[in-house]
Amino acid sequence: MASLQGYVDHRVLLILQDGRAIVGVMAGFDQKSNVVLSDSKERVYSTDEGVEEIPLGLYLVKGDQIVLIGELDEALDQSVDLSTVRAEPLPPIRY
Amino acid sequence: MLPLSLLNAAQNKPMLVELKNGETFNGHLVNCDNFMNITLREVYQTNPEGDRFWKLKECYIRGSTIKYLRVPDPLLDLVKDEQTRAREAGRSARGGPGGGRGRGAPPRGRGAARGGPIRGGRGRGRGG
Numbered sequence A: 001m002a003s004l005q006g007y008v009d010h011r012v013l014l015i016l017q018d019g020r021a022i023v024g025v026m027a028g029f030d031q032k033s034n035v036v037l038s039d040s041k042e043r044v045y046s047t048d049e050g051v052e053e054i055p056l057g058l059y060l061v062k063g064d065q066i067v068l069i070g071e072l073d074e075a076l077d078q079s080v081d082l083s084t085v086r087a088e089p090l091p092p093i094r095y
Numbered sequence B: 001m002l003p004l005s006l007l008n009a010a011q012n013k014p015m016l017v018e019l020k021n022g023e024t025f026n027g028h029l030v031n032c033d034n035f036m037n038i039t040l041r042e043v044y045q046t047n048p049e050g051d052r053f054w055k056l057k058e059c060y061i062r063g064s065t066i067k068y069l070r071v072p073d074p075l076l077d078l079v080k081d082e083q084t085r086a087r088e089a090g091r092s093a094r095g096g097p098g099g100g101r102g103r104g105a106p107p108r109g110r111g112a113a114r115g116g117p118i119r120g121g122r123g124r125g126r127g128g
Helices: A074-079 B003-009 B074-095
Strands: A011-016 A021-029 A035-044 A052-061 A066-071 B014-019 B024-032 B038-046 B053-061 B066-071
Touching: A011 A035, A021 A052, A021 B003, A035 B003, A052 B003, B003 B024, B003 B074, B014 B038, B024 B053
Parallel strands: none
Antiparallel strands: A011 A021, A011 A066, A021 A035, A035 A052, A052 B066, B014 B024, B014 B066, B024 B038, B038 B053
Protein backbone atom coordinates (compact mmCIF):
# COMPACT_ATOMS: atom_id res chain seq x y z
CA MET A 1 0.00 0.00 0.00
CA ALA A 2 1.42 3.41 -0.86
CA SER A 3 2.19 5.48 2.21
CA LEU A 4 3.25 9.05 2.72
CA GLN A 5 5.47 8.04 5.62
CA GLY A 6 8.55 8.27 3.43
CA TYR A 7 7.92 11.95 2.86
CA VAL A 8 7.64 13.02 6.49
CA ASP A 9 10.12 15.76 7.44
CA HIS A 10 11.06 16.19 3.79
CA ARG A 11 10.43 19.20 1.64
CA VAL A 12 7.56 18.39 -0.73
CA LEU A 13 5.63 19.99 -3.54
CA LEU A 14 1.86 19.81 -3.19
CA ILE A 15 -0.44 20.41 -6.15
CA LEU A 16 -4.02 21.23 -5.25
CA GLN A 17 -7.18 20.83 -7.29
CA ASP A 18 -7.39 24.54 -7.97
CA GLY A 19 -3.98 24.42 -9.67
CA ARG A 20 -2.00 25.90 -6.76
CA ALA A 21 1.55 24.69 -6.18
CA ILE A 22 2.74 24.77 -2.56
CA VAL A 23 6.15 23.74 -1.25
CA GLY A 24 6.76 22.98 2.40
CA VAL A 25 8.13 20.48 4.91
CA MET A 26 5.63 17.69 5.50
CA ALA A 27 5.18 17.47 9.25
CA GLY A 28 2.41 14.90 9.22
CA PHE A 29 -0.40 13.18 7.39
CA ASP A 30 -3.30 10.83 8.02
CA GLN A 31 -5.27 8.09 6.30
CA LYS A 32 -7.37 10.58 4.33
CA SER A 33 -4.19 12.24 3.03
CA ASN A 34 -4.81 15.40 5.01
CA VAL A 35 -1.34 16.94 5.23
CA VAL A 36 0.42 19.26 7.68
CA LEU A 37 2.97 21.47 5.93
CA SER A 38 5.34 23.70 7.86
CA ASP A 39 7.35 26.61 6.48
CA SER A 40 5.20 26.48 3.37
CA LYS A 41 5.34 28.81 0.39
CA GLU A 42 3.01 29.12 -2.55
CA ARG A 43 4.73 29.30 -5.91
CA VAL A 44 2.86 31.35 -8.48
CA TYR A 45 4.08 30.72 -12.00
CA SER A 46 3.66 33.19 -14.82
CA THR A 47 4.65 33.39 -18.46
CA ASP A 48 5.90 36.99 -18.31
CA GLU A 49 7.44 37.31 -14.84
CA GLY A 50 9.53 35.06 -12.65
CA VAL A 51 8.05 32.77 -10.03
CA GLU A 52 6.49 34.56 -7.09
CA GLU A 53 6.96 32.81 -3.76
CA ILE A 54 4.36 33.70 -1.13
CA PRO A 55 5.26 32.55 2.39
CA LEU A 56 2.30 30.88 4.09
CA GLY A 57 3.64 29.35 7.32
CA LEU A 58 1.92 26.38 8.96
CA TYR A 59 -0.72 24.86 6.72
CA LEU A 60 -3.21 22.03 7.16
CA VAL A 61 -4.44 20.91 3.74
CA LYS A 62 -7.51 18.68 3.32
CA GLY A 63 -6.68 15.44 1.57
CA ASP A 64 -9.53 15.67 -0.90
CA GLN A 65 -8.01 18.84 -2.36
CA ILE A 66 -4.60 17.29 -3.00
CA VAL A 67 -3.77 16.07 -6.48
CA LEU A 68 -0.07 15.34 -6.19
CA ILE A 69 2.64 15.20 -3.54
CA GLY A 70 6.20 15.17 -4.82
CA GLU A 71 9.43 14.97 -2.86
CA LEU A 72 11.70 17.91 -3.60
CA ASP A 73 15.41 17.43 -4.11
CA GLU A 74 16.41 20.37 -1.90
CA ALA A 75 19.84 20.79 -3.41
CA LEU A 76 18.41 20.88 -6.90
CA ASP A 77 15.64 23.21 -5.82
CA GLN A 78 18.08 25.66 -4.22
CA SER A 79 20.11 25.81 -7.40
CA VAL A 80 17.16 27.02 -9.46
CA ASP A 81 16.91 30.79 -9.86
CA LEU A 82 13.16 31.30 -9.61
CA SER A 83 13.26 34.75 -11.15
CA THR A 84 14.30 33.24 -14.47
CA VAL A 85 11.58 30.60 -14.59
CA ARG A 86 8.71 31.26 -16.96
CA ALA A 87 5.78 28.88 -16.96
CA GLU A 88 2.08 28.84 -17.53
CA PRO A 89 0.17 28.54 -14.30
CA LEU A 90 -1.75 25.29 -13.81
CA PRO A 91 -5.48 25.59 -14.41
CA PRO A 92 -7.93 24.14 -11.88
CA ILE A 93 -8.70 20.45 -12.34
CA ARG A 94 -11.79 19.80 -14.39
CA TYR A 95 -13.63 16.54 -14.06
CA MET B 1 2.11 14.26 13.64
CA LEU B 2 -1.51 13.79 12.68
CA PRO B 3 -3.36 16.72 11.12
CA LEU B 4 -6.27 16.21 13.51
CA SER B 5 -3.99 16.33 16.54
CA LEU B 6 -2.62 19.62 15.29
CA LEU B 7 -6.16 20.90 14.92
CA ASN B 8 -7.20 19.73 18.39
CA ALA B 9 -4.21 21.49 19.85
CA ALA B 10 -5.16 24.67 18.02
CA GLN B 11 -8.25 25.27 20.18
CA ASN B 12 -8.54 28.93 21.15
CA LYS B 13 -5.89 29.88 18.62
CA PRO B 14 -6.57 32.18 15.67
CA MET B 15 -6.69 30.65 12.23
CA LEU B 16 -7.71 31.21 8.65
CA VAL B 17 -9.98 28.70 6.96
CA GLU B 18 -10.49 28.69 3.21
CA LEU B 19 -13.47 26.80 1.86
CA LYS B 20 -13.64 24.97 -1.43
CA ASN B 21 -15.68 27.83 -2.86
CA GLY B 22 -12.96 30.34 -2.01
CA GLU B 23 -14.64 32.00 0.98
CA THR B 24 -12.30 32.69 3.89
CA PHE B 25 -13.07 32.70 7.58
CA ASN B 26 -10.68 34.29 10.07
CA GLY B 27 -11.41 33.45 13.68
CA HIS B 28 -10.50 31.58 16.85
CA LEU B 29 -11.10 27.85 16.94
CA VAL B 30 -13.66 26.81 19.52
CA ASN B 31 -13.96 23.12 18.79
CA CYS B 32 -13.39 20.49 16.15
CA ASP B 33 -14.21 16.83 15.53
CA ASN B 34 -12.92 13.87 13.58
CA PHE B 35 -14.63 15.01 10.40
CA MET B 36 -12.83 18.34 10.76
CA ASN B 37 -16.16 20.08 11.33
CA ILE B 38 -15.21 23.21 13.28
CA THR B 39 -16.75 26.03 15.26
CA LEU B 40 -15.08 29.41 15.26
CA ARG B 41 -15.76 32.58 17.26
CA GLU B 42 -15.17 36.25 16.45
CA VAL B 43 -15.12 35.45 12.77
CA TYR B 44 -14.38 37.70 9.80
CA GLN B 45 -15.87 36.15 6.69
CA THR B 46 -14.77 37.22 3.20
CA ASN B 47 -16.37 36.29 -0.10
CA PRO B 48 -14.35 34.50 -2.81
CA GLU B 49 -13.72 37.73 -4.73
CA GLY B 50 -12.34 39.39 -1.60
CA ASP B 51 -14.58 42.44 -1.82
CA ARG B 52 -17.33 41.68 0.73
CA PHE B 53 -16.87 41.17 4.44
CA TRP B 54 -19.02 40.00 7.31
CA LYS B 55 -18.39 39.77 11.03
CA LEU B 56 -19.90 36.78 12.78
CA LYS B 57 -19.87 36.07 16.48
CA GLU B 58 -19.77 32.34 15.94
CA CYS B 59 -19.94 29.99 13.01
CA TYR B 60 -19.95 26.28 12.26
CA ILE B 61 -18.08 24.98 9.24
CA ARG B 62 -18.61 21.49 7.87
CA GLY B 63 -15.30 19.71 7.41
CA SER B 64 -16.12 18.50 3.92
CA THR B 65 -16.29 22.11 2.66
CA ILE B 66 -12.83 23.06 3.87
CA LYS B 67 -9.99 23.43 1.40
CA TYR B 68 -7.27 24.27 3.90
CA LEU B 69 -6.54 25.89 7.25
CA ARG B 70 -3.69 28.26 8.08
CA VAL B 71 -2.59 28.15 11.69
CA PRO B 72 0.02 30.17 13.63
CA ASP B 73 3.57 28.88 13.02
CA PRO B 74 4.56 28.39 16.70
CA LEU B 75 1.70 25.88 17.06
CA LEU B 76 3.73 23.08 15.48
CA ASP B 77 6.53 23.28 18.03
CA LEU B 78 3.98 23.71 20.80
CA VAL B 79 2.19 20.49 19.86
CA LYS B 80 5.42 18.54 19.40
CA ASP B 81 6.61 19.62 22.88
CA GLU B 82 3.24 18.69 24.40
CA GLN B 83 3.38 15.26 22.78
CA THR B 84 6.94 14.66 24.05
CA ARG B 85 5.96 15.80 27.53
CA ALA B 86 2.89 13.56 27.52
CA ARG B 87 5.03 10.61 26.40
CA GLU B 88 7.59 11.24 29.14
CA ALA B 89 4.82 11.59 31.73
CA GLY B 90 3.17 8.35 30.60
CA ARG B 91 6.48 6.52 30.64
CA SER B 92 7.45 7.64 34.12
CA ALA B 93 3.98 6.98 35.51
CA ARG B 94 4.05 3.41 34.24
CA GLY B 95 7.68 2.82 35.16
CA GLY B 96 7.34 4.15 38.75
CA PRO B 97 4.86 2.10 40.75
CA GLY B 98 5.02 -0.81 38.33
CA GLY B 99 8.77 -1.10 38.39
CA GLY B 100 10.63 -4.29 39.19
CA ARG B 101 8.04 -6.54 37.68
CA GLY B 102 9.51 -6.92 34.28
CA ARG B 103 6.62 -6.42 31.98
CA GLY B 104 4.25 -5.29 34.64
CA ALA B 105 2.10 -8.40 34.73
CA PRO B 106 0.70 -9.32 38.12
CA PRO B 107 2.80 -11.88 39.94
CA ARG B 108 1.81 -15.40 39.06
CA GLY B 109 3.42 -18.76 39.18
CA ARG B 110 4.94 -20.87 41.84
CA GLY B 111 6.04 -18.17 44.15
CA ALA B 112 2.57 -16.73 44.63
CA ALA B 113 0.37 -17.75 47.44
CA ARG B 114 -2.56 -19.64 46.15
CA GLY B 115 -5.76 -19.27 47.92
CA GLY B 116 -7.15 -22.58 46.81
CA PRO B 117 -8.62 -25.17 49.16
CA ILE B 118 -6.01 -27.21 50.98
CA ARG B 119 -6.23 -30.67 49.58
CA GLY B 120 -4.21 -33.66 50.38
CA GLY B 121 -1.21 -33.14 48.23
CA ARG B 122 2.01 -34.94 48.38
CA GLY B 123 3.95 -32.37 50.25
CA ARG B 124 1.12 -31.31 52.43
CA GLY B 125 -1.70 -33.02 53.92
CA ARG B 126 -2.74 -35.30 56.49
CA GLY B 127 -1.06 -38.55 55.91
CA GLY B 128 -2.65 -41.76 56.44
